[in-house]
Structures are given as C-alpha cells and as structure tokens.
Amino acid sequence: MQKINGTIATPRGFHADGLHCGLKKKRKDLCWLYSDVPAQAAGVFTTNKVKAAPIHYTKAALADGLIQAVVVNSGNANACTGAVGLADAKKMTELTAEKLGIEPALVAVASTGVIGKLLPMATVAAGIDRLTIEGDATGFQQAILTTDTCEKVSVYQDDLAGTTVTVAGCSKGSGMIHPNMATMLGFVTTDVAIASDTLQEMLAELTETTFNQITVDGDTSTNDMVLVLANGLAHNPPLMKATPAYEKFKKMLAAVMTDLAKEIAKDGEGATKLIEVTVTGAQDNLSARMIAKTVVGSPLVKTAIFGKDPNWGRILCAVGYSETEAAMEGVTIAIGPHVVYADEMPVLFDQEAMKETLEAQEIAITVNLQEGSGQGMAWGCDLSYDYVKINALYHT
Template sequence: MEKVTGTIVSPKGFHGAGMHCGLKKRKKDLGWLYSDVPCQVAGVFTTNLVQAAPVTYTKALVKKGQAQVIIVNSGNANACTGEQGIQDTATMAQLAGAALAIDPSLVAVASTGVIGQLLPMDTMAQGIAKLAKEGSGRDFQQAILTTDTCEKSVVYQGKIAGRKITVAGCGKGSGMIHPNMATMLGFVTTDAAIEQTLLQELLAELTETTFNQITVDGDTSTNDMVLVLANGQAGNPCIQPNTVEYQAFKEILAAVLTTLAKAIAKDGEGATKLIEVVTRGALDDLQARMISKTIVGSPLVKTALFGKDPNWGRILCAIGYSGAELDVNQLTIRLGEIPVFTQGMPMIFSQEDMACYLENPELVIQVDLGDGTGQGRAWGCDLTYDYVKINALYHT
C-alpha cells in the first residue's frame, strides 16, 4: 500500500467535473463524478432525524446496490424544503442522467450549504447542461466545498491478487461536524471488484473509527453522507470476506477514510490546531473511543488549547463525564509526551517545555486508564474567535 499523487478520478474508469453555476457568488458550486460502468455502491448517512431531501433520496438508491453517477451541489443544502425539495432532488438525478446518457435510477444526489432554501432549478438545469463530460477531479473536489479553506483528497494504491487497485477519496466539512453516520460529505472511488454487501459492511465498520471519531462543534448535520463507488475495472477477482485480499483492501480503505477524517477535523471553521486524542487501557475499544471523542469535543478543552493553556483539569473532567468506566487512581494524562497527571496525582512539568509544545499546529492528548486493553482515537480542532465570527454571520 502506498500513497500516490492523484484525485478522486484516479481509479480506472472514473471521470469528474465541476463548475460555477450561480448558487454561490464566485466559487465552484456544481459537480459530478461518474464511472464508465455501473458500480457497486455503499453509503452511510446522518443520524439526525431531520434529513435533507438528497439524503433520503440517495439512501433509497444505496439500498438497491448500484450507482454510476454522483451529482453534487454546494451553497444550498436542499434541507427542510418539503415535497418540493424531494421533487427537485429527483429532477437533479434525471437531468444528470440525461446529460450523461446514463439511467437516472443510477444517479446519487448530494447537497450542502444553507438550510431552508429551495434550489433555483432553472439555475441547476442550466448548470448541469454545461457540466463538462471530461473535466477534472480537482474541479469536482472544489465544487463540493462551502466554508472549507482547502480541498481534502487522498489516493492510495495497492495490489489485490497481483492486480494494482486504486482507492481515492475526497470530502468536505468544516463546521456542523459531529458525525454519527456535518455538514460533511465524503466520496470514495475504487476500481477494485468487491460485492456490494461486503463493501457496505466494510464502510459501516470503518466509519465508526474514522468519520464518527471526529468533531468540530458537536453539531450533527442534516446532510451528512459518505458514498463509496466500486466499478471493478482493475480486473482483480471479486474480493471475498475473510481472505488476504479482503484484509489488504480493508487496510487501504481505512487509510483513505482516516486521512479524510483528519483533514476535515483539521480544517474546522476558524481552527488553528488539529487535536488528536489517543486513549489506551480502557475496558474495551468502544469505551476508549467514547473517552477520546468526549475530550476532543469539550468546548473547555478546545478553548484551552487555542489559548495554549495546559489545563489538564478540563481533560480530566471530560473523561469523568464520558460515560466510560474508570478508576482515577489508575489514570495517566500526557500532553504530547509530557506527563501532567499520573495515577491520581498532578505532575510537576517544565512550563517552558509545555509552552513550546503547545505552539505546534498539531497536538496529541494521551490518556491511559490502566484498566484493560481497549484503545481508541478521535480528532478535532481548537475553538477560536473566528469560529464564533463565521457562524454568527452565517445565514441560516
């Protein structure tokens, strides 16, 4: 397995494009991603009971097992738009299918942006008609962004049964991020051959330790969606469960999802630091993940680290209300490699060394409960003045 340069269309048989159609003032706001042949499709979606029209539409498509196109707009979430929003979603699929001469029933739809506004369908129709059939992966990656400050993409390659396979991913998300598979979208393409039910099981499993372990602000969006398309164009024998080939593919897919999850956490609205929490010694992995995500989601921890304040009491407090079982007298906390709390007692540490460490753009909090073998990670960012400014001025 190796990380390579490329885009979401690097796997064989995939194409993409993106453009500015007029939903946003200047930046790209409409894109599509499609395969030469129908793909096995897997998806995970927001657990928010208020779900945008594209979420309910695409969930139904994923249940059928195949897709060939993903059409995405940014700048308008098409959420809380009633029956008209449902009709507009279906129209987007029909327009994209017709433009690409692909069955509309194979077109997935995703939207992100402002909640509670109807899509301007004349604008959408004109834009879809102008989308390039042979554009670029980067154009698609840019077209899905809203308050993001950068593209988020990654490509890995490996060998399955002697054939080179490629797995590529891109995503968007900066605020309203607290997935329980914010506004968060993730798309993965691969030319590997794998059965749909196995792909769905893998995505659901890996989402728990990747996208579901990030948080920016504790808000779960109406539009969260992660889709994986597998078109089998690499020519490998279809991957079977509990095999060497399955494990190899799982590791590559996990690397793609982890990279995207961390990139989204790092690009939180107004963020200056990526925060990683590593918990070990819990009774099981689930409790370790609970602790890690609780810490990284604590507004007091996030603001302390923005202020470069080694306030480990806030970390200890978050551990205590995480819901995990623990014995505080067995507990150890480190900021980076600097112990600040060991087996129930505060530690004396060099203020100079700590100040130097907290200047880093990426910080690691290490927790060891000393009770078991469970371990888990979570990622987030600091909470800054700019986060408040961005969201105070963001039109609902």
C-alpha cells in the same frame, strides 16, 4: 500500500468535473462524479431526525447496490424544503442521467449549504448541462466545499491479486461536524471488484473508527453522507471476506477514510490546531473511542488548546463525564511528550518545553486508564474567536 498524488477520478474508469453555476457568489458550486460502468455502492448517512431531500433520495437509490454517477451542489442544502425539495433532488438526478445517457436510478444526489432555501432549479439545470465527462476532477473536489479552506483528498495504491488497484477519496466538512454514521460529505472511488453488501459492511465498520471519531462543534448535520463506489475495472477476483486480499483492501480504505477524517477536523471553522486524542488501557475499544471523542469535543479543552494553556484538569474532567464505566484511580494524562497527571496527582513538567509543544499546529493528548486493553483515537480542533464570527455571519 503507497500514498500517491491523485484525485477522486484516479481509479480506472472514473471521471469528475465541477464548475460555478451561480448558487454561490464566486466559488465552484456544482459537480458530478461518473463511472464508465455501474459501480457497486455503499453509503452511510446522518442519523439526525431532520434529513435533507438528497438523503432520502440517495438512500432509496442505494437499495439495489448500484450507482454510476453522483451529482452534488454546494451553497444550498435542499433541507427542510418539503415535497418541492424532494422533487428538485429527483430532477437533479434525471438531468444528470439524461446528459450522461444512463438510467436515473443509477444517479445519487448530495447537497450542502444553507438550510431552508429552495434550489433555483433553472440555475442548477443550466449548470448540469455544462458539466463534462472529461472535465477537471479537482473541480469536483472544490465544488463540494462550503466554509472549508482547502480541498481534502487522499489516494492510495497497492498490488492486489497481481494488479494495481487504487482507492481515492475526497470530502468536505468544516463546521456542524459531530457525525454519527457519516461525516459532512465524503466520496470514495475504487476500481476494486467487491460486492455492494460486502462493501457496505466494511464501510459501516470503518466509519466507527474514522468519521465517527471526529468533532468540530458538537452538531450533526441534516445532510451528512459518505458514498463509496467500486466499479471493478481493476478486474481482480471479487473480494471475499477473511482473505488476504480483502484485508489489504480494507487497510487501503481505512487509510483514505482516516486521512479525510483528520483533514476535516484540522480544517474546522476558525481552527488553528488539530487535536488528536489517544486513549489506551480502557475496558474495551468502544469505551476508549467514547472517552477520546468526549475529550476532543469538550469546549473547555478546545479553548484551552487555542489559548495554549496546558489545563489537564479540563481533560480529566471530560474523561470523568464520558458516560463510560472507566475508573479514575489509574488515569495518566500526557500533552505531547509531557506527563501532566498520574497517580491521582499533578505531575510537574518543564514549562518552556510545554510552551513549545502547544505552539505546534498539531497537539497530541494521551490518556491511559490502565484498566484493560481497549484503545481508540479521536480528532478535533481548537475553538477560536473566528468560529463564532464565521457562524454568526453564515447567512450574510
């Protein structure tokens, strides 16, 4: 498996474009993704009880497992917009289908941005009319962003049954990140041949250890969505579970999703550092993941990392309230390479060396419970002054 430079449109038969249509002041805000043939599709979505119109529409569109195009806007979430919002989401798919010459039922829709505002559909319609199949795929990757500071892209290739296959992904997410069966917005394309039900099962499983293990601020959005499209144009034999080819593809998809999850955490609103928490020695993997996410989601841990304070007490406290059955007697905590707590006692460490560790842009925290073989990881970011500033001024 090799990581390569590429875009969401690198796999065979995919095209993407993005542009500025006027939903935002300057940045690109409208885009589409298109496959030459209908693709086997899978999706995971927010579990927030308040769901945006595109969530309802796209979940229904996935019922038959086929999607050929996705139209996305940023700057307006089309959430809490009632029957009008649902009609607007449907209209976006119809306009896209008409422009591409495909059936509306093959088009998914996603939106992100400010909640509670109706879409200016004349502006959206004019923008869709300007999108092209042979556009710039980086435009898609840029147009899905809101408060993000950079594109988030990951592309891998490998040999599968004698042919080169590609898995590519891009995502957006910076604030309101505490996903449960989704992330903010994520899109994955591949030319692998795989049935939609098999792909759905794989996506759901991998989401648990990737997108579900990131947190920026503890909020789950109304618009969270991850879609995977597999158009089969690599012409490999369709992947079957429990085969070497299936496992190889699963590793590729996991690599893309892990990369994107970490990039979202790293680009949290106002963030200056990526925090990676690894938990080992737990009773089981689920407990390990729960503890890791609790630690990385702790506001006190996040602010300590921002302040470059090796406050291991905050880490231990988070382990203790993680709602698992973990015993605390054997807990060992390390920040970077420095063990700071063991045998229910603080451990002396080199202050200068710790200072250098906490100056880095990526901070590793390790918790060993010494109870079992369970292990898990989670990713997040520090909590800075700028987070408050960005979110206090979000509408203005």
